[in-house]
Amino acid sequence: MSDDLKSRVQELIDTMINPAVAGHGGFVELIDVQDNRVYLQMGGGCQGCGAADITLKAGIERLIKEELPEVAEVLDTTDHSAGSNPYYQAGKA
């Protein structure tokens, strides 16, 4: 079941998510699916981006849950401090 869910998440990433984030030089990798929780890593322009959390929660997670309602949560395992080329850079305001 988990492998099947994993393959369906991967298909979503390949066909819908990565083509979208590619617009900002980003990409998303599926790390694992455990107990209906999807673990992702973000790279390229998404890694360290000031809008990465918006992309994850309002974009990626929403899309995955709409397409795969059995997914409980999407979790970001990215080391954002290691991002070398974030699309947007955060600051204190």
Next chain:
Amino acid sequence: MDRLLLLLPTTTYRTQDFLEAAGRLGVDIVCASDEPSTFEAHAPDNLLTLDFADPDGAAARVATLAARRPFSAVVGVDDLTAVAAAAIAERLGLRSSATAAVAAARDKFQMRQCLAAAGVPIPRYRRLALKDDPFLAARGVEFPCVLKPLALSASRGVIRANNIDQFMAAFRRIGALLARDDVEVSGDAAQFLLAEAYVPGVEVALEGLLMGGALHTLALFDKPDPLEGPYFEETIYITPSRLPADVQRSIEAVAAAACAALGLSEGPVHAELRVNDDGPWVLEVAARSIGGLCSRTLRFGTGMTLEEIILRHALGWPIASLVRERRPAGVMMIPIPRAGRLAAVQGQDAAATVPGVEEVAITAHVGQELVPLPEGWQYLGFIFARADSPEAVEAALRDAHARLVFSIAAV
């Protein structure tokens, strides 16, 4: 299900903490940002782009959306979004301070006019036109003074001048800063600066929540590093304050008077004050919560975050407690020591093992161009600590910072 509109600039540190708080509340989250999301076409009901510099336009756009699916609350997370959030809330009849009050707090000159009219103690101030000759503009200014832009945050562009030469240099430097591509100011904020008397004394920051016009103090932070200029880089914040109880009460009273003078009535406020033998002096009152990642020092009741309190208040939901946990806590905003490009960071593991240190968050990335104050507006990262006393918190933060090594290459 309640529908929450969050205004999240692409450049804010605050997104993660607000989204996590909203997630815990289980509300339907709509994210508005200043730049289009790569997913906006996939989720038009939950992602939108707004021009935060045009509060009326933003309010009109959101009103159109709300006609189809109403919002329960709107929250701006920082200075850049505060006025737009108030304008949207006012248009939709949602809980917020009046737009005019929030706008006055956003403009350092308007703010001082309101505070002076109400008799709130503030430094003597003058607004100066950037087009003027700085030598002539300095006439009547007493030294030492502090020059600052009208609308920037995080001490950006704030410079002390002890004499006419320093005044002219600071005047020109602020003019150049406001002309930079990465500075978005318009109207008076692009044409004027403020000169005010330098007030000696210790500096504190008050984090509060306005409810029905009453200011509830959530935390009072000491700033143990001296802020005497020429630039005013904030580093360490520690709460609870070590100032005497009667001084703390006077700070809270003056901050409350400042909020009332501005007409602020609902939502978070972050106030900066100086304290000396003459009492508290208001330097700034912002209609927003504390910046950066600093809110992570704060927990309330049974573990509620500052962001959850702000969202609950905006939604009109009950808040179990506004009392901060008793354990002293603090944060160090890691300053940028010099201009250059970040080449490497070492010592994070050693810093994280200092007793009392909870988190070392490096937010600058390797390869990033680093711009120190007064032109810069970012930090290398943040260190968080909790301990049995404010003194122990401060020691832990300084120890952890001393273990970090930032290699900065020339650009």
